[in-house]
Amino acid sequence: MAATGSDILWQLDGVRFGYADKPVLQGVDLALEPGCCHGVLGPNGSGKTTLLDLLCGLIAPDAGAITFAGKPLSRWSRRRLAMRLALVPQDFSVRFGFSVREVVEMGRHPHLPRFGHLEQEDHQLVDEVMEELDIVALGNRSVTQLSGGEKQRVAVARALAQNPEVLVLDEATSSLDIYHSLAILEAIRSRVRSGRLTVVAALHDLNLAGFFCDKLLFLRKGKLLYHGRVDDMLDATIIHDIYGVEARVHQDAFSGCNQVSFRLSR
């Protein structure tokens, strides 16, 4: 893990969020350090997306405080935040027929002055990320005509074109085939290893989490129950407590990381 000192990127203290009197998240105390991949796991409806929305400043907590890079999140302007933080949503869709390249270029928006145009280095960066995500050939196609997996790669390219320090992935690879899942996650992971990126990713697949993440946090029914290093977190007792399934964790020599097999509890 790329340790970058003791500084904390996000600090959450007693965070609560809910609709009416039904809490979606409550009592969340959390410190996320930069320079690694944080996996957010939990069953459906456990509050993963809500936590990500809070981290991105898209919603404000009902109670408690969130700071990002030492400053309360509510005091960040949208544009300043977008210069440092990018989001890849679960189902990326674009309403009108913009071309793939136009959508990736939108990632440069927070870095451009209001009446500015893309400069040489902006175009170069867009070229690089499109190459990296294998969507160069789609450049002139309309995004409305792409398959789900292709759209998702465009979403990742757009987020990387933002050149962020922090990337938030909301089940970004769940509609991708295994090749493109691994290829995208590896591209992101290499940026994390070289210390250029911090990732917070909501994931469904525990084995993908074992491959991709340095740290895991488990949510259940709106509460943060476990948080720690991936090797300690991929544990049969924890998985049973969170998901209610029997699990066996083994070190997999082939993929080089911990992997989990499951069965329903008898």
Next chain:
Amino acid sequence: MHRPGRSWTTGIFLLLLLLLPCAMVVSATMGFMEVPAIDVLHAVLARFSQGTAIDPVVVAVVTDVRLPRIAAAVLVGGALAVCGTVFQAILLNPLADPYTLGISSGAAFGASLVIVLQLFGLVLPVSFSVPVFAFAGSVATLFAVLGLAGGDRRLSSTNLILSGVIVAAILSAAIGLLKFLADEQVGIIIFWLMGSLAGVSWADIALLVPVTFMGLLVCLVFGRELNIMATGEREAATLGVNTVRLRWILLVTCSLMSALCVAVSGIIGFVGLIVPHFLRYLVGPENRWLLVLSFLGGGLLLLFADTLTRAVLPAEVPIGVLTALLGGPVFCVIFTRRQRDGGNGF
């Protein structure tokens, strides 16, 4: 969908830019009294200089009767098309325009209210109070529709259209009540319901010009944000767009523009819906181009329709009726085509 290049877009821009003044001159030649094109230009010059050997009647007909109406047709058509472009982009809904969202009806209700209030002895200066009441009516309608459709977030197509239908139904009943109360003055209210550019004066143009161009400028300033809105509210926000502020500024700007259009010319539907659609099909969804082209295209279309009803048809059909009669079937064609193409036509 084909991906047109920049030069294609520029070509369409230049074509429209050239067509518009030509169409204005041609339209000014047409009418009860035939005026040759050259005399139209002379009449305009005569207005600003003395001693031109041209019939003062021709000068009066061209500059006092026809030109204000022609200018109003261009400005109203352009403003409505710009509003349609913005509504469609900002609400992520290809069916949104001032007409389908009931905003024009709200403005008409406000304008009609002024007339009814007059009957009850509350005399307000009409030139000032009609636009103000129309604006208040349109903004109130806008918020009613947005509120019904689910507050600030997730303005889905169905919710929005349903809310628009509900609010428009209530407004049409309210306008019916005003018509009933207006009694003998009912003709003026019917004018707002059907739309007409017949009574336009230069004073209206003096109001339309600044509002329309300022409105267009404001929309252009936020052109890139409008593009990004197409990726959805959550994504736009994390790309640095202050979506709430953007909605506020642009919806209020466009309500002001459409309210003024209604105050001048009544309800004119379908221009704001069809022009952006058609142009988006031609040049793609880039809003900074689309706004400018919509202004030119909308102006051209309404000028065509108004000239048709003023000078070609045997009797003057209200322009709102004409645009709905022409625009409705065109919209049906676009709609069925979109379904056949699997939703990519927009």
